[in-house]
Amino acid sequence: MVGAARLPGAPMAWDLNRLPRISLHSTSLVRAPEVALEISRRTLLLLTANVSVFLLNGMWLDRLIICYQAVEDQLKICGFKRDADVFELFLSQKDLTEVIDLSRFKKLKYLWLQHNKLQGITFLTRNYCLVELYLNNNAIFDIGGLHSLPSLYLLLLHHNELTNIDATVRELKGMPNLKILTLHQNPLCQYKLYRLYIICHLPEVEFLDRKQVTEDERRAMITIFHHERTRIIQSIAFRGRVDASWNPRAPFKQKPAQRVPPDFAFANNVDKTVFDDPEDAVLVRSMKRSAMAITSLNWDTVPTREEKYLDEKDREPAQMLTITLR
Numbered sequence: 001m002v003g004a005a006r007l008p009g010a011p012m013a014w015d016l017n018r019l020p021r022i023s024l025h026s027t028s029l030v031r032a033p034e035v036a037l038e039i040s041r042r043t044l045l046l047l048t049a050n051v052s053v054f055l056l057n058g059m060w061l062d063r064l065i066i067c068y069q070a071v072e073d074q075l076k077i078c079g080f081k082r083d084a085d086v087f088e089l090f091l092s093q094k095d096l097t098e099v100i101d102l103s104r105f106k107k108l109k110y111l112w113l114q115h116n117k118l119q120g121i122t123f124l125t126r127n128y129c130l131v132e133l134y135l136n137n138n139a140i141f142d143i144g145g146l147h148s149l150p151s152l153y154l155l156l157l158h159h160n161e162l163t164n165i166d167a168t169v170r171e172l173k174g175m176p177n178l179k180i181l182t183l184h185q186n187p188l189c190q191y192k193l194y195r196l197y198i199i200c201h202l203p204e205v206e207f208l209d210r211k212q213v214t215e216d217e218r219r220a221m222i223t224i225f226h227h228e229r230t231r232i233i234q235s236i237a238f239r240g241r242v243d244a245s246w247n248p249r250a251p252f253k254q255k256p257a258q259r260v261p262p263d264f265a266f267a268n269n270v271d272k273t274v275f276d277d278p279e280d281a282v283l284v285r286s287m288k289r290s291a292m293a294i295t296s297l298n299w300d301t302v303p304t305r306e307e308k309y310l311d312e313k314d315r316e317p318a319q320m321l322t323i324t325l326r
Contacts, residue, residue, distance in 0.1 A: 063098040099123045147174035158182040169201045184209040200225045
């Protein structure tokens with residue numbers, strides 16, 4: 001229709017003025033049938049395109065109407081009369097492919113959208129109070145817009161279509177309160193060091209894929225992804241630092257071989273293991289450093305002067321405490 005406004009997000013209709021024009025004023029009578037045939041073809045193409053645009057617009061509107069009706073039904077079930085009173089919405093298993101803008105619910109904290117057919121989440125850019133978001137079992141391939149949810153504490157994204165692990169991590173870095181995260185059953189989980197990579201770039205996460213992040217995983221993450229920090233930790237020895245670790249960017253320098261007496265033999269305490277990766281040798285060396293033991297008397301087990309005279313029973317001897325440092 002002339003002068004009709006296009007709905008946001010709807011496909012754009014064809015403009016009749018931009019179509020190539022065919023001149024009907026031809027001096028040659030021989031080309032008249034060809035011109036008529038070309039006009040018929042272009043008219044048919046124009047009608048087909050307009051019908052397709054009309055059908056797409058209708059499908060898009062139908063999806064939004066379905067979502068709007070589902071939201072209104074939930075508001076009636078929960079008894080919410082004002083948008084400011086809405087703090088939770090149950091929209092799971094509604095077969096939704098599109099979701100209306102939810103920014104009118106300023107105090108929305110809990111949102112269930114699992115088991116639908118969503119592909120994006122651009123409708124959540126202004127729900128700053130959102131704490132728990134359930135988006136598992138959808139068809140989401142892009143999570144653009146999640147960085148604008150600073151209050152998010154729990155985020156379930158498992159069983160979706162996320163493929164780019166770098167883009168996913170970059171979007172989740174702006175959430176300082178995110179503690180519980182699920183990403184399993186996504187294509188990005190095929191990355192070999194997927195779990196350690198997520199732990200490295202999202203250190204605030206405490207539970208990943210329903211498993212608690214352990215201290216061993218954090219130490220392994222430092223060794224693999226933070227070479228400079230690992231070098232500093234491994235070079236600390238008794239209040240001093242020595243440059244005794246391997247730099248992965250520098251070429252590996254091997255000391256020249258020295259002559260050994262023919263009757264020389266390695267002692268049993270010498271590690272004869274040959275490592276293909278110098279990093280493995282550095283790690284083994286750091287774990288075999290000499291230990292320093294500090295022994296002290298446990299004064300809690302030593303009786304006082306009054307207890308010695310008042311206690312008639314024989315007391316157990318004082319205990320010793322030993323602390324071992326490597």
